Amino acid sequence: MPPDTMIETAGASRAAIELIDIRKAFGSAGGETTYAVDRMSLAIRAGEFFTFLGPSGCGKTTTLRMIAGFEEPTSGRLLLDGKEVTGVPAHQRNVNTVFQSYALFPHLNVGENVGFGLSVKGVAKDEIRQRVKAALESVHMAHAIDRKPSALSGGQQQRVALARALINRPSVLLLDEPFGALDLKLRREMQMEVKEMQRKLGITFIFVTHDQEEALTMSDRIAVMNNGVVQQVGGPADIYERPANRFTAGFIGDMNLIDARVVAHDSDRLTVDAAGGRFDLPSTLPLQPGDPCTLAIRPEALHFVEGEAGGRVRFSGAVSEAVYIGTDTVYSLTLADGARLNARVRNGDGQPMPRTGAPGTLACAPSAIRLLTQ
């Protein structure tokens, strides 16, 4: 971004992209319009690695396609670098995309593919050649400049697609599940490389994925989406440790979700009934006695105790399953009311390790339990 436009937008906000009350209708069933994206308002900061995370069909790709300009929102406004771009075609937006399928031109070689964006803008041939070379070097693909895309592996095509987008120096780079087709090892490699590249270039990256681990490791901030609605926006630690609702809690990582009911309410404490027991937990949620709520507990926060567990919350039941997974063993405890509680216990650190079928008691610190409305 040239410095003068930076000053222009810096006054109002340092947002690279602003989505204001965006809706995208995709059909109507029984007279009611359904929305692929519903009432989305978000500001993505310049230089940020921002991820849309959610299951397939949650509207994350539609959101990306609206930012790219392939689709127009049904209502709402879209601001790019502080300027309204609603209605501006994709080729006039300073945004580039790395497609899920790579979408490399099969009739052009690698160098021509990477140089495509510069060539259509009428950049001089010499400059194109130099910049293509540099772009390919930055993704370690300079050796393949004369090859056809079909002669490259998936990972190599991915690198070329990245170079083809970045050579145009976009203010925002969009990545639509770019590692979906790669095997696990290559995916890890590419994740590190892309993250590193983003840090070096300082370009805003908007990433779309359904892989929560990928989202957690790469992003500065994550928007968790479900059914076209943003559930929560926050940093990886926020999302993981302080999920805002049952969906986010269940979607990010493994989580025990236990139905509960409020019995008593104090200024900063709630007493709830759950799984046949009564628990007194710190919480400031605006809940009244009788309201339903959910207890969310990470499996790794639970461990087995024998006898008294001073100050900790205890769940008693029968061990119904024990699955050895290397460093840890995942136990499943069936509670009095039939609910199941999973605990991930480190192997061989002196904790009691009950057998399947034996009675057991799991405990955790009250602060490890997160109370969610509903």
Add this chain to the structure above:
Amino acid sequence: MTAARRGNLMTLALLAPSLLSAVLLLVIPILIVIAFSFAEQDTYGGARFGFTLTSYRELFQTIYLPIFTNSLQLAAVSTIVCLLVGYPIAYFIALRAGRYAGLLLALLLIPFWIDFIVRMSAWMVLLGRGGTINSALLGLGLIEQPIRMIGTYPAVLVGMLYAFLPTTVLPIHAALNGLDKRLLEAADDLGATPLQSFWRVTFPLSLPGVMAAILFVFVPAMGVYAIPVLLGGGKSIILGNLIVQLFLDFRNIPLGAAVSVVLLAISSVIIVCYMRVLRSVEEART
């Protein structure tokens, strides 16, 4: 006898009907024509089998040369006209027509269920001196004298276009229909205007279809007979009517056969060249 051997025999047995008909109806007739081209003409308009190059020597005399160039020119111009009209139609059906694509393709093909001569007669009625177009224009007062259309070169081209439009549109449509639409999005994303997208992505990727269309129009257009006769009045002699004249009017069977063989040779050369080009295009892509 092994199972593989039995499998081979089975394959041969199943192929026998088509092999037999191909040999009887295609290979043998061509061999007969080739044999006639080396035969000698007898006094009564028959042919005496033998081996003489008389017919070929006669063929390469200067009076026949313009007929070959006429035919090549008509085929070339017809192919160009067909491409200019057919490409936009194929493009529209493949990329813009949406759910009407199937209907449009059907509309394009339905007239071809009607006999060829009937369709050409319809054009004669349309283009004739007192025909539908002239009476309509006269009736509207747009012209004072009927325009002479039938018997002109443009009328022949109209007929050629009409006859070969489906064979132009179908292969181009197939190529465009198979085009990955995400490539167009990628071009758009990289800053290409719609026109740049077309010339740099859509058109190059539709070239195999265009080349197939050229083959499907040019080769049959070389040997076309009825259209120039019916719509052009048969005034300029081309290979198709030359062959008919030599066989039926001049009773010079060996010479007619020789012209046919040369036409076959030219077509074969074009097809071989086409295959070569197609293969190199495919190779360049991988």
